[in-house]
Amino acid sequence: MKKSINITENFHKLRLTKNFFLWVSTVLLVFLTIFMFTRNVTYGIKLSEAEKEEFELTRKKEELLTKLFNGSSLLHMKDSADDLGYSVPQHTYYIKVDDFVAAAR
Numbered sequence: 001m002k003k004s005i006n007i008t009e010n011f012h013k014l015r016l017t018k019n020f021f022l023w024v025s026t027v028l029l030v031f032l033t034i035f036m037f038t039r040n041v042t043y044g045i046k047l048s049e050a051e052k053e054e055f056e057l058t059r060k061k062e063e064l065l066t067k068l069f070n071g072s073s074l075l076h077m078k079d080s081a082d083d084l085g086y087s088v089p090q091h092t093y094y095i096k097v098d099d100f101v102a103a104a105r
Contacts, residue, residue: 070076
């Protein structure tokens with residue numbers, strides 16, 4: 001009789017131990033799932049902000065390149081030179097080695 005009681009007590013202790021480990025594993029799994037979810041959400045938000053910033057920087061870069069190319073075009077430079085008072089010379093004067101005075105041609 002004593003052996004059968006021991007077996008049932010051992011079985012009951014074993015069952016309690018299994019239940020304890022099952023509960024601990026379940027709680028640990030739930031906490032890890034919540035932690036990983038919040039971590040992924042945080043990284044997703046950071047990634048979204050970085051993509052928005054990259055898009056804005058790319059747009060600004062294209063805008064600046066357009067301004068640079070438009071500002072360095074010859075047509076725009078001619079307009080700027082005319083606005084500043086520069087003009088094409090009407091007469092060109094050449095000096096030869098023998099001459100002391102420039103001659104108009």
